[in-house]
Amino acid sequence: MAAAARRLSAASLPLRHHHLLLRPFASSASGQPPITVETSVPFTAHKIEPPSRLVDTTPSELLTFFRDMSMMRRMEIAADSLYKSKLIRGFCHLYDGQEAVAIGLEAAITKKDAIITAYRDHCIFLARGGSLVESYAELMGRRSGCSKGKGGSMHFYKKDSGFFGGHGIVGAQVPLGCGLAFAQKYTKEGTVSFALYGDGAANQGQLFEALNISALWDLPVILVCENNHYGMGTAEWRAAKSPSYYKRGDYVPGLKVDGMDVLAVKQACKFAKEYALQNGPIILEMDTYRYHGHSMSDPGSTYRTRDEITGVRQERDPIERIRKLILSNELATASELKDIEKEVRKEVDDAIAQAKESPMPDPSELFTNVYVKGFGAEVFGTDRKEVKAVLP
Amino acid sequence: MAAALQTAALLSASHNLIDPQRFRVGLLARSLPGRRGSIFVVRADGRTSGFFNAKSRSGNLITNAVATKADASTSSTASKPGHELLLFEALREGLEEEMDRDPHVCVMGEDVGHYGGSYKVTKGLAPKYGDLRVLDTPIAENSFTGMGIGAAMTGLRPVVEGMNMGFLLLAFNQISNNCGMLHYTSGGQFKIPIVIRGPGGVGRQLGAEHSQRLESYFQSIPGLQLVACSTPYNAKGLMKAAIRSENPVVLFEHVLLYNLKERIPDEEYVLCLEEAEMVRPGGHVTILTYSRMRYHVMQAVKTLVNKGYDPEVIDIRSLKPFDLYTIGNSVKKTHRVLIVEECMRTGGIGSSLRAAIIDNFWDYLDAPILCLSSQDVPTPYAGTLEEWTVVQPAQIVAAVEQLCE
Numbered sequence: 001m002a003a004a005a006r007r008l009s010a011a012s013l014p015l016r017h018h019h020l021l022l023r024p025f026a027s028s029a030s031g032q033p034p035i036t037v038e039t040s041v042p043f044t045a046h047k048i049e050p051p052s053r054l055v056d057t058t059p060s061e062l063l064t065f066f067r068d069m070s071m072m073r074r075m076e077i078a079a080d081s082l083y084k085s086k087l088i089r090g091f092c093h094l095y096d097g098q099e100a101v102a103i104g105l106e107a108a109i110t111k112k113d114a115i116i117t118a119y120r121d122h123c124i125f126l127a128r129g130g131s132l133v134e135s136y137a138e139l140m141g142r143r144s145g146c147s148k149g150k151g152g153s154m155h156f157y158k159k160d161s162g163f164f165g166g167h168g169i170v171g172a173q174v175p176l177g178c179g180l181a182f183a184q185k186y187t188k189e190g191t192v193s194f195a196l197y198g199d200g201a202a203n204q205g206q207l208f209e210a211l212n213i214s215a216l217w218d219l220p221v222i223l224v225c226e227n228n229h230y231g232m233g234t235a236e237w238r239a240a241k242s243p244s245y246y247k248r249g250d251y252v253p254g255l256k257v258d259g260m261d262v263l264a265v266k267q268a269c270k271f272a273k274e275y276a277l278q279n280g281p282i283i284l285e286m287d288t289y290r291y292h293g294h295s296m297s298d299p300g301s302t303y304r305t306r307d308e309i310t311g312v313r314q315e316r317d318p319i320e321r322i323r324k325l326i327l328s329n330e331l332a333t334a335s336e337l338k339d340i341e342k343e344v345r346k347e348v349d350d351a352i353a354q355a356k357e358s359p360m361p362d363p364s365e366l367f368t369n370v371y372v373k374g375f376g377a378e379v380f381g382t383d384r385k386e387v388k389a390v391l392p
Numbered sequence: 393m394a395a396a397l398q399t400a401a402l403l404s405a406s407h408n409l410i411d412p413q414r415f416r417v418g419l420l421a422r423s424l425p426g427r428r429g430s431i432f433v434v435r436a437d438g439r440t441s442g443f444f445n446a447k448s449r450s451g452n453l454i455t456n457a458v459a460t461k462a463d464a465s466t467s468s469t470a471s472k473p474g475h476e477l478l479l480f481e482a483l484r485e486g487l488e489e490e491m492d493r494d495p496h497v498c499v500m501g502e503d504v505g506h507y508g509g510s511y512k513v514t515k516g517l518a519p520k521y522g523d524l525r526v527l528d529t530p531i532a533e534n535s536f537t538g539m540g541i542g543a544a545m546t547g548l549r550p551v552v553e554g555m556n557m558g559f560l561l562l563a564f565n566q567i568s569n570n571c572g573m574l575h576y577t578s579g580g581q582f583k584i585p586i587v588i589r590g591p592g593g594v595g596r597q598l599g600a601e602h603s604q605r606l607e608s609y610f611q612s613i614p615g616l617q618l619v620a621c622s623t624p625y626n627a628k629g630l631m632k633a634a635i636r637s638e639n640p641v642v643l644f645e646h647v648l649l650y651n652l653k654e655r656i657p658d659e660e661y662v663l664c665l666e667e668a669e670m671v672r673p674g675g676h677v678t679i680l681t682y683s684r685m686r687y688h689v690m691q692a693v694k695t696l697v698n699k700g701y702d703p704e705v706i707d708i709r710s711l712k713p714f715d716l717y718t719i720g721n722s723v724k725k726t727h728r729v730l731i732v733e734e735c736m737r738t739g740g741i742g743s744s745l746r747a748a749i750i751d752n753f754w755d756y757l758d759a760p761i762l763c764l765s766s767q768d769v770p771t772p773y774a775g776t777l778e779e780w781t782v783v784q785p786a787q788i789v790a791a792v793e794q795l796c797e
Binding site for chain 2: 089090091138141142147149150151152153154155167168169170171200201203204205206231232233234238239240302303360361363365366367370
């Protein structure tokens with residue numbers, strides 16, 4: 001670990017709270033030699049010239065990718081055991097296997113850009129700057145959760161860093177995302193919105209309606225289809241006549257990306273952001289995979305074989321790819337990487353312990369935040385019967 | 393004023409039985425006194441069809457409020473009649489029997505086929521009937537509900553499943569404008585014999601968007617019939633009745649009731665869609681409820697009986713139209729009404745029911761109608777908050793005590 005620390009110190013990484021993800025540094029101003037990596041597969045494009053397969057990165061960025069993805073992987077696995085011990089209840093949709101999309105996306109944009117996604121949102125929340133404690137507290141329904149325990153697994157939000165949730169109804173977040181882009185164009189901020197959805201949601205009508213409007217008005221929105229090939233129990237070929245989701249925009253250009261290769265994701269998102277700011281919407285299809293079932297109540301093996309799952313894990317796992325990259329470029333030793341994983345594990349365990357101690361919400365919280373009221377007002381239910389809460 | 397005069401005229405004319413013709417829906421199953429358990433099927437156009445005489449059920453009340461763990465086998469023992477099964481299995485049995493009986497019945501929904509249904513209601517049906525009769529749809533509620541309605545216009549009898557009732561909000565336009573209104577706007581040419589079903593209600597920390605009570609949103613749609621099942625017995629009966637009905641029926645199931653176990657008859661039976669179920673006859677107060685709240689009410693009744701009260705509990709089952717016949721007879725007897733529902737206070741089934749009772753039975757009431765409903769808030773995720781959103785047995789006990797003072 002000491003050798004890695006020496007290497008990392010040259011890049012003057014900011015020492016922030018360890019449970020927040022560190023922003024990857026990609027410029028050569030840090031004095032590190034940039035590494036050029038070729039993506040696993042070339043990009044497939046629809047009605048546009050694809051970006052180059054060669055991606056520039058730095059050692060510190062790769063190490064940050066490794067650390068952050070391990071953190072996400074560990075977080076989801078810990079959430080699995082918390083669910084099985086009934087500390088997390090209801091619906092819990094886990095993201096392990098898809099980490100590269102969240103990390104690669106974050107590496108290409110700023111916190112001023114907006115991201116909106118569906119219910120598989122824990123890791124995107126983390127990537128946007130959310131803390132582990134907030135996440136676990138929310139999952140366990142505690143007061144210090146990011147939505148004060150009132151939202152749950154499917155409703156994580158972080159307004160100050162442009163993360164707009166966290167939505168339970170399939171496909172409903174895409175028109176919202178286009179609306180975010182509309183506001184960005186309206187206020188001329190020079191930022192973009194990424195609306196993430198799955199292959200199941202790609203068949204929702206509202207998506208095409210929103211896409212049509214966005215293309216008509218040249219909104220800076222990027223629709224990202226996280227294609228993990230299964231919409232709960234239905235494989236993509238059984239739900240979609242054309243599973244080439246990047247082509248579904250028809251008049252809107254699209255790019256197909258290997259969603260298990262974080263550098264490819266980063267390249268594609270950077271490319272898409274530049275495109276969207278100039279020309280309007282673009283679709284990115286991330287070819288990715290989820291190891292868990294659709295949610296914790298789905299074993300995930302009734303509609304796909306275990307061989308398929310282990311096959312993807314062996315050949316395409318995003319964390320293993322970065323590990324191999326780091327080791328082959330001799331940026332760190334295997335034991336240093338193992339140390340990072342151990343550190344990450346400890347952080348996650350600490351966060352869970354801290355979250356477990358957080359109290360449940362106060363009963364009066366049942367009635368707060370239903371409406372927005374001015375200060376000094378008494379809050380009534382819609383029937384004016386009872387005083388629910390008095391704001392200070 | 394007119395309503396009061398009408399009621400007065402009626403009351404002078406009839407004695408013990410309120411004339412069912414008085415109500416808009418011209419048919420009601422007349423439950424003959426002392427013959428609980430036998431059922432009629434009355435068709436929507438007024439004809440009575442067949443006479444399915446099921447073995448009269450003993451009053452075995454299921455008093456645990458939520459899903460019990462599925463026990464071992466559901467096979468019947470030689471000594472007791474009927475067979476034991478869980479509520480989702482009862483729904484499946486009803487569906488399967490109807491699909492066997494009528495080749496026009498088909499099922500469509502998300503993950504109903506190969507996956508077997510997210511709550512296992514359609515498990516095993518796809519291998520048996522094939523992909524065309526048990527359709528796995530893409531996630532496009534608006535479209536496939538609309539397609540189901542279109543198919544129904546030509547004579548098919550689709551059973552559309554919303555994986556969660558909340559998703560059917562995406563299909564609200566289709567359900568309201570096409571499903572509900574087409575029979576009227578076409579001057580009676582098109583019938584829509586569709587069944588729209590799915591689980592709704594507040595579950596175990598499922599979050600705000602997945603804990604919705606759509607019966608309150610759908611109740612204004614003209615042309616629809618709404619029913620809510622609460623036991624395996626009435627689940628199977630209502631499913632069969634809904635499929636056989638020529639009208640569009642929305643069948644509300646509840647996420648927490650799928651694992652209820654009960655012994656149901658082996659013989660075929662179909663329940664009446666518009667009839668309410670007398671759960672516990674009594675004399676002091678009428679408690680009207682449906683779906684999951686029935687179990688909270690029965691839990692409260694245990695306490696109330698110990699305290700010396702004798703509540704009459706009616707599971708209204710039919711949310712649109714209300715079985716004002718059964719309800720009216722009960723109000724005549726007890727003169728006090730408590731409505732316990734899971735809808736939110738504003739605009740729920742309870743508020744409509746309250747209005748209907750006041751319109752029709754005002755003179756029989758000795759006390760204002762109390763209505764216990766869920767709070768007007770999105771259902772929070774935290775377990776403790778979620779509990780406070782919904783009516784709990786203790787509140788029911790307190791309300792009855794307040795009513796009976």
